[in-house]
Amino acid sequence: MKPFEGGKERPFMPPARPAGGRKKESRTIFKVGVWYIFVLGAFAAYTNWLPQYRGEAPPPPVEVNMEEASPEKLAGLGKMIVFGTDNPSTAGGTVPIGKGSCPLCHMFFTDQRADRCPALIGEEARSQNRPKEDRYKMFAARYVNGEPNSGIKPHAKPGGQYLIESEYCPNCYVVEGYGIKGSHDMESPMPIINKPPIQLTDNEIVAVVAYLQSKDTPEDSSKVTAKQDWEDYFGRRLTPAAPAPQGIPPSRPIAYAEDTPEQIVKKMGCFGCHKIPTVAIAKTGLIGPLLIEKTNAPHRLKSPEYRKALREGRAHARTPKEYVMESIMHPDAFIVPGFQDDMMKDFGKKFTFDALEKMADFLLTLDEETARKEGLDRLPQEKEGSLLTRS
Numbered sequence: 001m002k003p004f005e006g007g008k009e010r011p012f013m014p015p016a017r018p019a020g021g022r023k024k025e026s027r028t029i030f031k032v033g034v035w036y037i038f039v040l041g042a043f044a045a046y047t048n049w050l051p052q053y054r055g056e057a058p059p060p061p062v063e064v065n066m067e068e069a070s071p072e073k074l075a076g077l078g079k080m081i082v083f084g085t086d087n088p089s090t091a092g093g094t095v096p097i098g099k100g101s102c103p104l105c106h107m108f109f110t111d112q113r114a115d116r117c118p119a120l121i122g123e124e125a126r127s128q129n130r131p132k133e134d135r136y137k138m139f140a141a142r143y144v145n146g147e148p149n150s151g152i153k154p155h156a157k158p159g160g161q162y163l164i165e166s167e168y169c170p171n172c173y174v175v176e177g178y179g180i181k182g183s184h185d186m187e188s189p190m191p192i193i194n195k196p197p198i199q200l201t202d203n204e205i206v207a208v209v210a211y212l213q214s215k216d217t218p219e220d221s222s223k224v225t226a227k228q229d230w231e232d233y234f235g236r237r238l239t240p241a242a243p244a245p246q247g248i249p250p251s252r253p254i255a256y257a258e259d260t261p262e263q264i265v266k267k268m269g270c271f272g273c274h275k276i277p278t279v280a281i282a283k284t285g286l287i288g289p290l291l292i293e294k295t296n297a298p299h300r301l302k303s304p305e306y307r308k309a310l311r312e313g314r315a316h317a318r319t320p321k322e323y324v325m326e327s328i329m330h331p332d333a334f335i336v337p338g339f340q341d342d343m344m345k346d347f348g349k350k351f352t353f354d355a356l357e358k359m360a361d362f363l364l365t366l367d368e369e370t371a372r373k374e375g376l377d378r379l380p381q382e383k384e385g386s387l388l389t390r391s
Ligand code: HEC
Pocket: 100, 101, 102, 103, 104, 105, 106, 116, 117, 118, 120, 123, 126, 130, 163, 166, 167, 170, 171, 173, 174, 175, 178, 179, 188, 189, 190, 191, 193, 208, 271, 272, 284
């Protein structure tokens, strides 16, 4: 990370204001001071933390001893991978998100607010029918020579194999209505789970599938066939405890300045919640506003709600760029009207300063026109109204 000082342009310096008398000027200087304290504070804490973090080995994959794991044990491990805890609370409509990232998109419980992707409730039963559908056969015919991103030829038979296949090859069957916009439901927005950024090991995927199989009928362990399903699907045995793959990014990745905005969106999971024009993977997010910050940021700064947050000392941005950076680092400084405080609060520790600037600059190039070109619209709860129906 580049140090905050240094000869280059200071991103947080508000533009010179027209001479407006002493009082106004000193107020501005005061505000700038506050802004610096706020940002420096966050980054000072961060600089202390980063080198230690870099020195750490990536968190090891969850150890799964395939020879010994009972169905219950396997499902329990899967639960840990999905939620990062064995006791996920749904307080406030959200659940914790573990290294598998699944709850970023999928709903696991009826009181969880997450309707942007097919709910994984009753999935074990549903999975049994998928391979029998004509739609599945259509995908199998389309990919007789292998699906291009994974090389996999769709060939799932029982439901468990379908669940395994879904993780390694989301495009091998795309649930109707949930494909990437413009792909006619032929391409899935779901990331390939054994590849970066999520990159679970084979054993971890088996555990996650075991969890899906046990979730709705925990008393019936005969449904937990994930290990057998994996071995039948791939025609080989699972290695008892796979060693950690080398050189993988940590499961708590960091955004660096060398990353493209698209890579940052992917690494950080922004796509799970936001639609972002020009970013191929970010077309389905339904939790946060459509990110067209060239349009939104100036508009927010002028809004009475933001002015109130400024007066109350919760928010500090003066320029659109400051606004976007603040939104990423301190999402609760200001909650966009119509939304909930759903964005995670730890991005301040996951971006280098230059990466944060890069992301803000990028988002500030996107406006209503960029979104309209791709047929992307605001969500119904956005007060500004639809981009597509308005002339
Ligand atoms: C970025 C959002 C996203 C993430 C993260 C994600 N999925 Fe998905 N998933 C989708 C979407 C969208 C679909 C529907 C399109 C399709 O069929 O691929 C889907 C489909 C599925 C299906 C098929 C559902 C059906 O009824 O046929 C399964 C199973 C599944 N996901 C499991 C998972 C698991 C397990 C994880 C975590 C390891 C996960 N997904 C992570 C978005 C996501």
